[in-house]
Amino acid sequence: MARKKRAKADATGEPVTTVVVMCLYVAGRAPNSVKAIANLEAICRRHLKDGYQLEIVDVCEHPHRALSDGILVTPSLTKVSPGPASNVIGNLSDTSSVLAALGLHAGDPQ
């Protein structure tokens, strides 16, 4: 199973406000997919201290899942909750646009 699940509990002691639930669709070991995973993990480390839930789906192994989720382009990141669903495609190298899509402010490193 390529599906990974991570749930990070609040480590700082501040009240947990939101847990961001995300799903990243990748295509095996394709370069941009590998980059996307690395980029997303970096973003999560820096900006999502509150906690997040990430599922990584390899469409090469689960094409029908991707099809039913309406995913074609990889890598593709979907924010499931909170708030309106949003979608980011690409290797997530542009951090500010990823943060904006996740409903976080770019200029807010903590």
Added chain:
Amino acid sequence: MTAKKSVSPRLLAKAATGILGFDEISRGGLPRNRTSLVMGGPGTGKTVFALQTLVNAAQERKQPGIFVAFEEGPDEIRANAATFGWGLPALAQSAVFFLDARLSPTVVQSGDFELSGMLAILEAKKRDLGAAWIVFDGIDVLLALLQNPSAEMREIYRLRDWLARNELTAIITAKVDGNNSRPTSYGFMQFMVDCVIRFDRRLEQEISLRRLEITKYRGSDFAPGEFPLSFGPQGMDVATPGTAEILADAVTERVSSGFEGLDAMLGGGVFRGSNTLITGAPGTSKTTLAGKFAESACRRGERTLFVSFDEGGERIQRNLTSVGIHLQAYVKSGLLRMYSGRTDVNNPEEHLIRITALIHEHRPRCMVIDPLSAIARTGALNSARAIGNRLIYKMRDHQVTALITSLVGGDDPQAEATELQISTIADTWIHLSYQVRSGERNRALSIVKSRGTQHSNQVRELVLSAAGPALAAAYSSGGEVLMGTLRWEKEAEDRTQKRRQQAEFAYKRRELQFAEADIAARITALQLDLNKQRTELALYTSDDEARDASSDEQENALRKRRGAGAADMLAPVLEKRRVARTSARPRTNGGKEPRRGS
């Protein structure tokens, strides 16, 4: 696919698109298990081409296909395709699978991406369906997001390798505008694929015309050049010169042209399945002849289609009633279908589509187009010509006996030849004109040509009455055919002259008889005269002999009076005188002998 096979490049396998004209110009369809690129500007028919190919393959050859829609949603595409008679709604998703590959407008892009995920998904779907075909419709929409020519090229390569591995016959459509802003990648794509088809739509005198051209076909021959295409009830229709091959049999059955007079001029009517062109100036009663043709067809119980431009069917029916042509009942019974098109709205191509649809729907045996010249009015003469020709061939292929009218400006029938140029392919060509003389305007009808028939060469007057059109008896005078009042006058004059001539003949005959009798009488008189002359001559001859005889008697009497002794002395003298009288007559005085006195 092995290298050894390259020795026989002719054996390139092809997959028919089912688009008739296209399979003809591509010599069999698209390259099987290879990729074809369909490029062109928006609204040129790329999607219809791809979808129609897919539907045809699924329906006719049970080959499932996948349609990946990058630009339009599957629902929109289905709705658009529903206007064609493909039966797409009835097709199961397993026959043609639509994949909505549009990116939501809220999608944010962050960095580079690949198609490998999408291809993995499609590969799974292909296995599920056993698909043989795949269409990537509007792939440019997705590739544009890469914002990097080298990345685009990389993904195109990826796509090509994937297609080759999966043995799919693929159609990739891509928008290319006239002012192509990114020529590099599509130029490259053209090298990558095995077949390139370019669709084009351009304005010609404010009418948009669609065309198609195969610009590349690896390992195959194809018809070069641009071919006009139109959208009919069955979808795309590519006009090819090949379809103009006349397949219809030559029939000898004659069909009435509408009324007896004209049939007689045509040597018994027009041939079944032939087309007749009637040219003429406005008001020369082209529509009346067309109506009469339609009415006689309906009377024979034949399904008829009456296509009119500029004038509604109701009005035409009303107007024709005034000349004794009644179509209403046939319209009501469904035998006659009236269709009127507006020339200010549609372009010629759309008229062709509509009329073709009507031919398929109504299946007429006889048909009228009144006037065909209307399609040329909206401009684009070249395309109007092409469409006029295609229409005629279409009718011929369906064995429809057609009557087409065409408006020409002048009185010269040859004016038509410079306009729609239908006259060259029409089987029969009748020209109507006006003859304005002696303050009258009369209609004249003549047959310019009629293939395969002995037709009259005379210009005849066309007379319209409540009983319908008819041809008046031909009166020619001084090398011209008389019409209207002139004809009436001529007819009356002819009757008078005939009577006068008869009287003159009778008189002359009597005169000659008299002369003959006179000569006979004179001959009798002369004969009598001759007889009299002969009698007189005979009389004279007998008198002369009588006189000779009496002179001999006188000598004898004299000898007797002189005595017997003197008779011996006189004998030699008398003998001499007899000889002289027989040799030299007339010597009346032979009595006195000079020697006798001594």
